[in-house]
Amino acid sequence: MYLSEAKTLSTPRGTFTWREGGDSSGAPVVMIHGWPESSYCWEHTGRHLKEGLRVIAPDLRGLGDSERTEGQQHYMKQALAEDVVSMLDELGIREFQLVGHDWGGIVAQEVALAIPERIQKMVIMNIAIINNLKGNMEVIEKVRSGSGKAYWYQHFQQAPGLAEAMIPGNEDTWIRFFVNGVVKPIPEDAVAEYVRMYSIPGTPGAGASYYRAFKEDAKRWATLSGHKWKIPSLYIYGNKDKVIIPEYLNHIEDCFEEIRVEQVDAGHFLQEEKPEEVAGHMNGFFDAR
Template identity: 70%
Template sequence: MHLSDPRFLTTSRGRFAWREGGDPEGAPVVMIHGWPESSYCWEHVAGYLKSGLRIIAPDLRGLGDSERTPGKDHYHKAELAQDVIAMLDALELERFQLVGHDWGGIVAQEVALAIPARVSQMVIMNIAIINNLKGNLEVIKKVRAGSSSAYWYQHFLQTPGLPEAMIPGAEEPWLRHFLRTWSDKGFPEDAIAEYVRTFKIADTPGASANYYRTFNDDAKRWASLAGHHWPMPSLYIYGNKDTVIIPAYLNHIEDCFEQIDVVQVEAAHFLQEEQPEKVAGHMNDFLQAN
């Protein structure tokens, strides 16, 4: 299967894009992308997913073809989750399976936190578990004990005005740096071209930087979730060559779920684009199809 070209809808929260694929009557699977990508990140995985699934892949606010909203408050991850929920309501999706990678994995967790009864199963890929306070503190200590050089881009993006001044006109080398250096086995050129296209949309550098500018406030809120347990069956697929989401992020995650399986693939951060067949294989073993 392949994903459609972007489709658009307007909700009370704004104008958003999404892609769809698979069986229109299949079991809904909502797949949420991360930074600096878009819903296109699921295109190659979709080609290996089993029949009987209906893929709904939103573009998050500020990325893909969704609106670039000024003001960083719109980019708190709980707010981005409400954007997704508004889209699902407009599409009349009551109950669904949920997949998220990178910041999309955080937004997926926020969706599951807001409307747990509507999420039947959850898949998270290469991102922190927001209620894993113990494990995430261990990561912070480990990072601070080293050079922290892998995280330079977060400080760059959090600097007021700097991304807005320096990224326009340099979108392709900016994106290629991350898409190629955060990959272990190469990155598909069609995906790079698509992300360059959407990053050239006006106001994207600032909107995408807001994902990082809101991080500290988000983290303070997540620190209050240490006692939470995800009730839905869950799967964590980990690209084990990641230099940013390091293996320590897996510490203690079994304490955060009622039921969690952890599997690894030989890939770096963008595992769904490096190893789409293997990632889809793990999803096929876990997701329920009609």
């Protein structure tokens, strides 16, 4: 399936864009992108998904063609999940299967906390599990024992005003630094789309706000150590990731009643390096109609 051009949708929470593809009467699959990407990140994976699925891919606030909003409180992941839920309500999507990659994987988990009764299955890709306090602390210890240089971009964006001052005019260099594939190049059409997106005024600050909100996000997640996901789940891991290191997988089986982990020989942006393989894992997990 090919995803549509971005469509605009207004909800009580704001104006957002989204893409869809597949069978309009199929089983809904909501696919949430991460940073510095947009709903377009599912374009190539979508081409390999099985029949009987309806893909709904929102652009998160501040990215894609959704509204740019000032104020880091709007980019707390619980707030971004509320945006997604408001879009699904507007579209009349009640029950669905859920996918999230990178920050989109965090937003997906926040959606699952908010409306667990509406989610049939969940796929998380290359991001922390927010209730895995034990495993996430082991990651912090591992990073502190080394140089931590892979995380420089997070600190850069958390610094007030730097992203807004230094990224405009350098969007192509900025995007290509991050999304170059580790095992296989990311499709050039996707790279061009993210460069276009980052050239929209307000995007550098909005994108940085995902990281500026992290401190407050972490306070919330620290309260979730006793939570256990009841939703049947699949974790697909691009095992060449330099930021989401293997220690993030430690103890995740304790966080779910039912979890399967599949590894893909790819970097962080696995769904664009290995779209057919990633789609294959999803096809084996999702229910179609």
